Amino acid sequence: MSASTYRVVRSSRASRIGLAVGALLVAGLAVLPYAAGSGTLRTLISFLTLVTVAQMWNLLAGYAGLLSVGQQAYIGLGAYALWVLADEVGVHPFVAVPLAGLIVGLIALPTAGLAFRLRGGYFAIGTWVIAEVYRLVIANIQAVGGGSGVTITAASHIARATRQNVTYWLALAVAVGTIGLVYGILRSRLGLALTAIRDDETSAESLGVHVFRTKLWVYVLSSFGCGLAGAVIYLNLLRIQPDAAFSVNWTALMIFVVVIGGVGTIEGPIIGAILYFILQETLADYGSWYLILVGLVAVVITLKAPRGLWGLLTERRPVHVFPLQRHVRIDASGEIPPVSGRPRSACADE
Amino acid sequence: MDLLNNVVQGLLLGGLYALFATGLSIIFGVMRLVNLAHGDLSVIAAYVALVAVDVLGLNPFLSLVLVVPVMFILGYGLQRFVLNHTLEGGPMPPLLVTFGLSIIIQNLLLEIFSADSRGLDAGRIEDAAITVTSRLAVGWFPMLTLVVAVTVLAGLQLFLERTQLGRGFRATSDDQRAAQLMGIDNRHLYSLALAIALATVAVAGVFLGIRTTFSPSVGPTRLIFAYEAVIIGGLGSLWGTLAGGMVLGVAQTIGAQLSPGWAVLAGHLVFLAVLVFRPNGLFIRQAAV
Numbered sequence: 001m002s003a004s005t006y007r008v009v010r011s012s013r014a015s016r017i018g019l020a021v022g023a024l025l026v027a028g029l030a031v032l033p034y035a036a037g038s039g040t041l042r043t044l045i046s047f048l049t050l051v052t053v054a055q056m057w058n059l060l061a062g063y064a065g066l067l068s069v070g071q072q073a074y075i076g077l078g079a080y081a082l083w084v085l086a087d088e089v090g091v092h093p094f095v096a097v098p099l100a101g102l103i104v105g106l107i108a109l110p111t112a113g114l115a116f117r118l119r120g121g122y123f124a125i126g127t128w129v130i131a132e133v134y135r136l137v138i139a140n141i142q143a144v145g146g147g148s149g150v151t152i153t154a155a156s157h158i159a160r161a162t163r164q165n166v167t168y169w170l171a172l173a174v175a176v177g178t179i180g181l182v183y184g185i186l187r188s189r190l191g192l193a194l195t196a197i198r199d200d201e202t203s204a205e206s207l208g209v210h211v212f213r214t215k216l217w218v219y220v221l222s223s224f225g226c227g228l229a230g231a232v233i234y235l236n237l238l239r240i241q242p243d244a245a246f247s248v249n250w251t252a253l254m255i256f257v258v259v260i261g262g263v264g265t266i267e268g269p270i271i272g273a274i275l276y277f278i279l280q281e282t283l284a285d286y287g288s289w290y291l292i293l294v295g296l297v298a299v300v301i302t303l304k305a306p307r308g309l310w311g312l313l314t315e316r317r318p319v320h321v322f323p324l325q326r327h328v329r330i331d332a333s334g335e336i337p338p339v340s341g342r343p344r345s346a347c348a349d350e
Numbered sequence: 351m352d353l354l355n356n357v358v359q360g361l362l363l364g365g366l367y368a369l370f371a372t373g374l375s376i377i378f379g380v381m382r383l384v385n386l387a388h389g390d391l392s393v394i395a396a397y398v399a400l401v402a403v404d405v406l407g408l409n410p411f412l413s414l415v416l417v418v419p420v421m422f423i424l425g426y427g428l429q430r431f432v433l434n435h436t437l438e439g440g441p442m443p444p445l446l447v448t449f450g451l452s453i454i455i456q457n458l459l460l461e462i463f464s465a466d467s468r469g470l471d472a473g474r475i476e477d478a479a480i481t482v483t484s485r486l487a488v489g490w491f492p493m494l495t496l497v498v499a500v501t502v503l504a505g506l507q508l509f510l511e512r513t514q515l516g517r518g519f520r521a522t523s524d525d526q527r528a529a530q531l532m533g534i535d536n537r538h539l540y541s542l543a544l545a546i547a548l549a550t551v552a553v554a555g556v557f558l559g560i561r562t563t564f565s566p567s568v569g570p571t572r573l574i575f576a577y578e579a580v581i582i583g584g585l586g587s588l589w590g591t592l593a594g595g596m597v598l599g600v601a602q603t604i605g606a607q608l609s610p611g612w613a614v615l616a617g618h619l620v621f622l623a624v625l626v627f628r629p630n631g632l633f634i635r636q637a638a639v
Contacts, residue, residue: 114626117629121382122378122384125386126625130622133618140611140612288458289457296454306439
């Protein structure tokens with residue numbers, strides 16, 4: 001028998017089916033504005049932005065261990081960056097959305113320098129304080145609307161249907177883009193570094209992983225995503241008030257969606273967002289009892305099923321719609337498979 | 351403006367913040383738990399006092415006889431039956447559970463007591479003040495708050511230094527595994543730690559209720575102030591926490607003097623400045639961590 005050769009398999013049947021179904025789903029969602037009414041689009045915009053911010057929080061906390069309770073800072077800053085660009089600078093509002101994301105990413109860089117001085121739970125409250133600082137500074141400056149906020153007038157001049165359709169497409173693009181971004185990151189070297197840090201920070205550092213730089217990248221990217229989402233959300237709402245835009249409820253929402261769906265998976269936040277929307281549609285009339293229920297569900301899941309709904313669903317049969325593992329397959333046939341880019345580590349991730 | 355007056359009022363306010371912060375500091379010291387529901391638990395204490403005042407007709411100060419034990423028992427139960435189950439597996443589970451609890455508590459209080467602002471009426475002491483000079487008057491109630499805060503802190507210090515249980519707390523705080531090997535029952539010790547922390551928070555909640563009005567949603571602000579006092583003072587030092595609370599109080603009163611909107615912001619900015627220049631806190635030797 002000839003010497004066995006190997007190849008590295010990174011896809012699975014679930015991922016190939018998932019890709020096909022996902023592509024169909026995205027295509028279907030993309031043509032939806034031609035069929036669906038305004039109310040449906042509004043709901044879907046908030047659903048898609050929720051998926052986005054949940055993915056971003058999951059990347060931050062689930063993969064990099066950065067337990068931020070202050071991501072509302074970047075939603076609010078994204079909203080205000082959109083307003084500044086569209087109303088003050090005169091950039092077209094649709095073009096201003098990606099620019100707003102970039103600006104927020106830039107602001108996140110020095111902010112990280114401050115927040116990273118704290119660890120674990122203290123990092124969490126520290127990020128919250130920083131978000132409060134952004135809120136209070138904006139609320140105290142009359143030039144940016146003060147406590148009563150601002151309206152994105154440049155966007156309100158655009159025909160309503162056009163604005164809503166484009167906002168919807170932007171929301172879809174941002175959601176699909178961030179899922180792709182997270183997937184790409186996790187399959188790359190950065191993803192391996194993150195997994196190593198999550199498992200043991202000290203060991204990872206001793207093996208040459210730049211822990212600080214890796215975390216910084218994740219923090220900035222995650223803030224960029226939240227900034228984009230914030231711009232899209234407020235392109236839809238038009239009226240920005242600092243108390244609402246910088247509300248900690250944004251982060252509460254991200255956390256619940258990720259926890260319910262499954263921390264540390266790409267599938268989790270999507271499942272979580274779907275479930276959250278079903279809960280909301282059926283129980284929203286119960287007001288605070290509904291929030292009590294959401295809180296209870298999150299507590300119970302953390303205690304009893306820490307891998308969330310996706311973890312429960314795939315407990316017996318692991319399904320990876322977004323496979324991150326590298327599987328080594330040994331070929332005994334002697335054929336030389338086209339191995340491109342030898343893996344640095346044959347077995348990684350879980 | 352009247353700098354001296356602001357500083358004095360700020361120092362007195364710091365006593366109240368220290369009362370809030372001590373509980374947070376104990377919980378973190380003993381079980382490395384950052385409790386995001388800390389502020390909301392203090393609001394529960396204020397509402398328990400409110401019920402005691404309304405239903406039993408107690409004086410708010412006297413209501414402490416009821417509120418402190420209630421919070422003590424609540425703390426023990428919360429740690430024993432919920433939070434002890436979160437301590438394996440890194441900092442994420444306790445954070446998520448306490449954040450969930452925070453949402454649950456706020457909405458339960460909202461459902462029971464409505465969103466209206468309430469207050470505890472302690473009678474004449476609330477307005478009574480000693481006039482030191484024509485520009486400086488010191489209120490009896492803020493002074494009493496500071497005295498109570500110092501008494502509570504001194505009591506805790508004595509407790510930690512002199513008693514068997516206090517030694518258990520310090521041992522666990524130094525090295526959890528080693529303390530366990532020496533025969534300390536973690537689950538019980540942790541539950542007592544949260545019980546004691548919430549007993550101090552009970553005092554803080556009642557004094558807050560007398561000082562100002564409160565509603566179900568004020569918890570997070572209390573958490574943030576307590577946290578800032580702890581970080582400004584330096585982790586792991588009770589008297590540092592008192593000093594941290596005072597720095598925060600002075601920053602807020604001076605900020606409020608500049609413009610009412612800047613009060614809270616000034617406190618935050620001092621906190622951030624400490625983070626940048628003295629990340630281990632103002633009152634800790636910088637070599638120590």
